[in-house]
Amino acid sequence: MMLFPLRLSAQTDEQLMKRAAQGNDRAFEELYNRHARRLQGFFVRRLGNDADLAADFMHDTFLRLYAARETYHEGRNFRAWLYTIAYNLCKNHHRNQLATISDCSAIDALPVDDNIEVELDESLLRDALRFILKTLPEPYAMLFSLHYEEELSVPQIAQITDVPEGTVKSRLHKTMNIIKQELRKYENR
């Protein structure tokens, strides 16, 4: 038993979530303060730059997390749980919007080319990448976002998306190739 509990800001996400599960609302608020901005940014990128919708989705994610806080069990990774809720909200949104969800099998079947070389100025790379990431097919954009932007591990993404780890690795590799191929179009501009 901890006689002098650590300050909330000094605790890990999992410690805070455990305390929130025991009814400590201040601990939950600390989690919100840590992750809200980043999660809202994730939603902005995944929902087509709609800031209001992203704020609503972020709100909804934390409300769902708050409602389910008592089901949290020790050892569960907090960020993986948070992004599981966020991923499912995005998935439902795209389904409800009747968005064209690209068939991954067609892209999965493409051969992987490891020798794509791109030469670009840094400023051009920024502009090009900003555009390419917005036009990536959704499953690949989602994987890229979860792994490289939100810095979740491959096992965590496999758990979140309910896809085998090998498939996640392979798709991430292909995503990088798609980006490079798209970047090559900017080489001679």
Place this chain on the structure above:
Amino acid sequence: MKIDNQDIIRTAQQLRDEENLQQTVRPWHRHRSHLRIPSWLVAIPAAIFIGFILGVWTKDTNQQDTPLTALVDTIYIKVPEPQPQPQSVHQAFPTVQTATQSSVQKRNAHKQQKKAIGRPIAEDNIRYDLLIKN
């Protein structure tokens, strides 16, 4: 400049940071519409209020059940004082008379109808009909 995976990842993360910084995030307490008030803080004043209302209501109903006589402070009944009668020989030694049927009836009727003289009934606002029934 030759672009590799790390350049792409680093640039993507820079773009992410820029976008995240632009976000206006509402504080958590504004998200939560339900206020967390301790239950006892509601229960105790509510119990006091309900008790007060019940007390007032039961007092009202008890007042309706009180007998009408309780509402009357005092009833003054003036009893006629016996008139002093002049003493005479005849009256000191009255003649013995046999009671006739009519005189017995008259005496009995006089006993039953003992008149009370006091305030006029119309002025005292007392429901005598209820008093007699009770």
